[in-house]
Amino acid sequence: MQVRWVMLAASLCLALPAGAREWNADEKAVWQLEEDYWRYVSTGNVDSYVKLWHDDFVGWPCFEWKPARKGDIGKWVRDIRDNKWKLTFQLKPLEMQEFGGDTIVVHYAAEYVYDYGDGTRSGAGIWRKFTHTWMRTRNEWQIIGGMCAAQEPVKAPRG
Numbered sequence: 286m287q288v289r290w291v292m293l294a295a296s297l298c299l300a301l302p303a304g305a306r307e308w309n310a311d312e313k314a315v316w317q318l319e320e321d322y323w324r325y326v327s328t329g330n331v332d333s334y335v336k337l338w339h340d341d342f343v344g345w346p347c348f349e350w351k352p353a354r355k356g357d358i359g360k361w362v363r364d365i366r367d368n369k370w371k372l373t374f375q376l377k378p379l380e381m382q383e384f385g386g387d388t389i390v391v392h393y394a395a396e397y398v399y400d401y402g403d404g405t406r407s408g409a410g411i412w413r414k415f416t417h418t419w420m421r422t423r424n425e426w427q428i429i430g431g432m433c434a435a436q437e438p439v440k441a442p443r444g
Contacts (some may be wrong), residue, residue: 312381315389315419315426323374329366335359344431371400387421412436
């Protein structure tokens with residue numbers, strides 16, 4: 286019996302964000318939108334995915350050589366949908382901070398795995414780090430900036 290309680294307590298601790306502070310209502314709402322983001326990606330729901338982004342968005346997607354604008358960000362979701370690929374994901378919230386009541390910066394890690402339907406898969410065990418900056422516009426939150434990068438930090442050339 287005591288082992289069960291220890292396991293339950295350990296699993297609850299692992300489920301909390303790394304910062305381990307209580308999120309306010311806006312931060313909880315934005316995290317729900319991050320989860321929606323990945324649900325839209327995994328189901329190929331391009332329209333709902335693109336609505337999360339502000340018209341003036343600029344950010345750096347995972348597989349791009351340069352920053353992109355809103356008009357370019359739905360391509361990978363469209364590819365998932367059109368090719369009937371399956372995508373599964375895991376998210377680890379790491380840090381979140383609200384600024385001035387209308388801006389929230391979110392940092393998290395994500396593992397997403399493509400199943401191409403022909404017996405091949407990619408992405409398993411590869412975690413990427415994400416930063417999204419959300420801004421409240423009228424009564425909704427939208428992504429105004431973001432960055433994706435490999436999880437492994439790049440070592441400085443000296444040091």
